[in-house]
Amino acid sequence: MKTIDDFNFKNKRVLLRVDLNSEVVNKKPLLNERIIEHSKTIKELKRKKAKIVILAHQSRPNSSDFTSLKQHSKLLNKYVKVKFINSIIDKKAIKKIKSLKPSEALLLENIRFLKEEFTPSTNNKLVKILSPLFDIYVNDAFSVSHRAQTSIVSFPKILPHCIGRVMEKEIHAIKKISSKNTLYILAGAKPEENILLMNKKNIITSGLFGQLCLIAKGFNFGKQNKYLEDKLSIIKELKKKIKLQKTPIDFAVEINHKRKELRLKDFPSNYLIYDIGRQTIKQYVNEIKKAKSIFMKGTAGDCSKKQFCKGTYEILKAIEKSKAFSLIGGGSLSEATRELRINKKNLGYISLSGGALIEYISRKKLPGLEVLK
Numbered sequence: 001m002k003t004i005d006d007f008n009f010k011n012k013r014v015l016l017r018v019d020l021n022s023e024v025v026n027k028k029p030l031l032n033e034r035i036i037e038h039s040k041t042i043k044e045l046k047r048k049k050a051k052i053v054i055l056a057h058q059s060r061p062n063s064s065d066f067t068s069l070k071q072h073s074k075l076l077n078k079y080v081k082v083k084f085i086n087s088i089i090d091k092k093a094i095k096k097i098k099s100l101k102p103s104e105a106l107l108l109e110n111i112r113f114l115k116e117e118f119t120p121s122t123n124n125k126l127v128k129i130l131s132p133l134f135d136i137y138v139n140d141a142f143s144v145s146h147r148a149q150t151s152i153v154s155f156p157k158i159l160p161h162c163i164g165r166v167m168e169k170e171i172h173a174i175k176k177i178s179s180k181n182t183l184y185i186l187a188g189a190k191p192e193e194n195i196l197l198m199n200k201k202n203i204i205t206s207g208l209f210g211q212l213c214l215i216a217k218g219f220n221f222g223k224q225n226k227y228l229e230d231k232l233s234i235i236k237e238l239k240k241k242i243k244l245q246k247t248p249i250d251f252a253v254e255i256n257h258k259r260k261e262l263r264l265k266d267f268p269s270n271y272l273i274y275d276i277g278r279q280t281i282k283q284y285v286n287e288i289k290k291a292k293s294i295f296m297k298g299t300a301g302d303c304s305k306k307q308f309c310k311g312t313y314e315i316l317k318a319i320e321k322s323k324a325f326s327l328i329g330g331g332s333l334s335e336a337t338r339e340l341r342i343n344k345k346n347l348g349y350i351s352l353s354g355g356a357l358i359e360y361i362s363r364k365k366l367p368g369l370e371v372l373k
Contacts (some may be wrong), residue, residue: 001372002162004041004138009050011102012135016045016164017151019141019352020056020072023331024065029058031075033334034143034166034352039079041140041164042105046080051100053134054082054107055151057144061112073107082107088114089129097133111151120150122157131158140164142171143353145368146360152368161372166352173349174360176293176325183291183324185284185315186210188298189332192234193355196362198241202291204284206276206300206311210248214264217242222268246287250277252301252308259307274308275301281314288318294326294348295361296333303336313340320346329357 018038022029045052059066073084082105087093096106111117116126127150137159139145144152145167155161163171180201186194187207194209205213211224212231216238225232250263253271261277262269276284288294296319300311316337319326326348328337334350336342344350351357360366 001369003168004044004048004162004164006162007136007160009045009048009136012050013097013100013133014045014050014052014136014138015055015130015134015155015159016042016052016138017055017141017144017155018042018164018166019143020069020076021058021143022072022075024058024067027067029067029071029075031078032331033338033350035072035075036079037166037169037352038140038164039076041138041166042076042080042082044165045138046103046105049102050136051102052105053097053100054105055111056107056141057112057117057151058110059112066112067110069107069110076107081105085109089126094129094133117150120148120152120154122154124150124154126150127154127158131155134159137161138164139368139372140166141368142167143356145366146356146364148367153371156371163372169349170351170353170357171360173327173351174357176348177295177327177361181292183287183294185288185294185296186298187296187300187333188354190354191231193358194297195234195237195241196358196364198238198245202287203245204287205245205247206280206284206315207298209298210276210300211251211273213238213242213245213247217247219264220268221273223270224273225268227272246283248276248280249283250279251275252277252310254305254308259310274305276311281311284315285318288315288322288324291322291324294319294322294324295329296326297329297358299332299336303332303339309336309340312336313342316340316342316347324348327351329353 084107086109088108116124137155184200184203191209251273252275301308303309329351
């Protein structure tokens with residue numbers, strides 16, 4: 001795949017796909033690492049005198065956080081100067097695109113506001129209107145490259161194309177993970193994604209995923225089983241894949257607003273689970289010390305409550321001390337490293353991706369990468 005180094009961007013109109021998708025609180029998007037990192041790609045293209053038009057999205061149709069990118073542009077402007085227009089393919093947007101000068105950048109409205117984004121084709125209205133206006137297409141959104149959507153797969157079929165710096169960093173880091181010698185620490189809010197990695201040799205589980213693995217083995221947590229009802233659909237698939245993966249041996253619950261640890265023999269219980277316990281932490285830290293490379297996805301517990309971030313903290317500290325190359329994945333885990341003041345310099349690479357990262361590591365072909373080859 002070609003990179004930014006392979007093109008002369010001077011006076012060229014560039015269509016840049018980034019991922020500004022953010023958590024939205026009180027109708028306002030929160031600043032995240034993706035926004036900061038993509039601003040660096042925009043800055044570089046500005047230095048190269050490109051005329052930059054940015055495509056991005058927020059959430060998906062019918063979701064409560066499916067909003068305009070106007071507030072996102074304000075966050076982006078903390079790091080790089082970018083104009084915003086609340087349209088995409090109307091006359092107003094086309095006029096703005098055509099009037100761009102070298103080193104100027106324009107963010108278009110949420111690309112998922114257009115139904116054409118979900119019907120990828122070189123003949124749809126979105127591609128027909130925008131593609132003639134550009135010289136080069138740059139995909140910097142590795143985190144969305146597992147989606148076969150117009151802004152990801154259709155433009156590179158028509159325009160000269162390359163990957164951006166964020167995409168380049170993600171792919172470079174993933175290549176350092178050796179499937180034979182890697183310790184996979186699997187958790188996260190989307191346990192169904194982890195199933196793709198269940199064929200790996202060395203796996204330890206935590207978070208909701210660790211609990212689901214135990215349920216698949218026939219274990220009953222009591223109240224926590226009811227809490228996990230909407231995720232129990234993956235149990236059938238998990239039963240087929242559960243082999244030598246290590247699962248937690250104790251958990252932390254909340255009793256009278258305090259952390260209390262229960263061993264497996266103390267279940268079923270009437271308490272919800274919020275973290276792994278000390279014995280599990282000790283066991284997992286020992287595994288980390290032996291690892292030659294490490295992939296960690298998701299937090300071990302509920303890090304919105306400080307007392308239940310102990311498992312995540314201890315695991316990250318062990319990785320920080322390890323000499324092994326580490327790849328840290330999942331948005332909540334990335335945020336946790338910042339909140340817990342983990343020294344990022346001692347971690348190999350903190351990924352900005354979720355589902356795309358898992359699919360790539362599991363050797364599935366990503367539509368957004370295949371079209372760039």
